[in-house]
Amino acid sequence: MRLGSWAVVRRWFDPSEGGAVGTRPDYRFSLANERTFLAWIRTALALVGGGLAALAFVPQLRWHLREVIAVALFLLGAVVAVRAVDHWARIERAMRLGEALPASRFPAVLALVTGAGAAVLLALVIAMDVRL
Secondary structure, eight states, rough: OOOOOHHHHHHEEEEHHTTTSSSOOOOHHHHHHHHHOOOOOOOHHHHHHHHHHHHHOOOOGGOOOOOOHHHHHHHHHHHHHHHHHHHHHHHHHHHHTOOOOOOOOHHHHHHHHHHHHHHHHHHHHHHHHHOO
């Protein structure tokens, strides 16, 4: 069942929407889901903070690389935050309906993007002879 974008966003913010389906799960599972959500939000905030730090402390580089790095970190932080709330809502709904928890490839994708970003930054540091 595919929902429109607005219906998905409404499900995130309307508390009556989540409680209207299925049966209430054991509160320990809901709290564990919330802790996972908060861990993703901390990750998103760390990425945004890294973008701010890049703008504030990295010297001006050729081709506006400092700004590109900062914007990439800002965008990645935004994606992680939106994915966190979507994942939380999907897990909560699955628990209420007694369904299998939805699989998520996002942690693997985030790890690959972070690793690739670190490799690119390392190459830039070596190529531009920037002092660590």
